[in-house]
Amino acid sequence: MTPAIELSGARLAFGDRTLWRDLDLAVAAGEFVAVLGPNGSGKTTLLKAVLGTQPLSGGTLRVLGRPPARGDRRIGYIPQQRLLDASTPVRGADLLGFGVDGARFGLPVRRRADRERVARLIHDVGADAFADRAAWRLSGGEQQRLRVGQAIADDPALLLCDEPLISLDLANQAAVSGLIDRQRREHGAAVLFVTHDVNPVLEYVDRVVYLVDGRVRIGPPDEVLTSPVLSELYRTHVDVVRVHDRVVVVGAGHDPHEHAEDAS
């Protein structure tokens, strides 16, 4: 079966600043891969390369067997959590509906099959109670549920998620990551999940891609999220502590304040 993502010898640089190089990664169908690393390490850029909005500086990339292309309907995309501006003139159902027919030109009359699909998606992501309300008045968790619905509208073979859990409380983090994982289990979608905190998705993650200053380490969480591996990656002493089922990285990076939290 064709891998969902195939990167080989990939390099990405802006001017003389290299975000990452020699990146080899094959993500299989149904695999959950978390992309970790400090701010500015190129996590989001990696996702944009797969999405087709950011060309590589070198190496090759194939997405679901083809070169990356914007507008590939086999890809679902959940953007960085950003609340809608006040007075944005859409309801929750409209926001979700963009995933169904938002890119379609022509008179804005929704087909019957599409109407049914929107209704089913609203139900699937547990948004029945608030789909009719103004989207910008909804809470972060409610908006993110709708965005998951928007992203899975076409039953994508690959889900790209860019920090979808930021600023959500623990219950909503669990709910939203559970929805993403369900798409993987029920439809075999591969998931590339960019996050600064692996803990909310740790139970689902098959492998992590850890990016630090252009260096990359890829492997199962148990092998990568260890003190020796991260110390080598950060080139400074880093402690990885397991507290119950959470991973806490202490002392990495230049800004101890930022990394002293349970980010990894």
Added chain:
Amino acid sequence: MTLFDFSDYGALLGLVTNSLIAGALLGIVGGLIGFFVMARDLPFAVHGISELSFAGAAGALLVGADVVVGSVVGSIVAALLIGLLGVRARERNSVIGVLMPFGLGLGILFLAIYPGRSANRFGLLTGQVVSVDGPQVLVLIGVSLVVLVTLLLVWRPLLFASVDEDVAIARGVPTRALSMLFMVLLALTVSVAVQTVGALLVLALLVTPAAAALRVASGPLAVALLSMAFATVSVVGGILLALGAAIPISPYVTTISFLIYLVCRIVGGRRSARVRSAA
């Protein structure tokens, strides 16, 4: 000076049939494009475009060219400049802030050296009712229909791009092209509106009705329909009230439009208070 004068109303009404048609159409188109102006956060751009539209019209008046053509050229130049130079909101606002006084100054210069009747001069800034003659009405109707039909055809991707640009780009929506197309449609609408309400008060038609609608409705269809209704009531009502008075049409239009906004704010405020107390 009389604010309202309804003597000989029937006879006057016959004279402004053209204006009423043009006004109603302007309300529909202005209300609809206003919906997208709010969704794309462009109220300030509307103002900037209308000042350059005024400059274009004044320039045309000066050289004896067609005023509508001049106004269209002015607003399209402004819209394209704003669209090309101001991709991000912050850049866009400074580009508009720079263009706006320049356009207004240019227009005043043209009017100052214009040797013709002075009555024509201020119509462009503050609006005029009866001045719209037969052929001009046809041009206005044509332009309005083009804007209306195009907006309906690009409705979904344009709304998607306006509300959720990152995802729209990923989904393959041609956001840059749509943005430029929208600026051109906006320019056309502004130049039509300048003919009726004048350059200074275009906002009352392209922004106030949509802003009012957003206070009382939340779905795109409901907001757009209400916005169109509010704008149409404002223009047509303004024309009817201004008949026979010695004052330009614009204060009537802006007052109706403002009153509608006020009512919507009060109604909307009550409603969200109720939602809050229920929650």
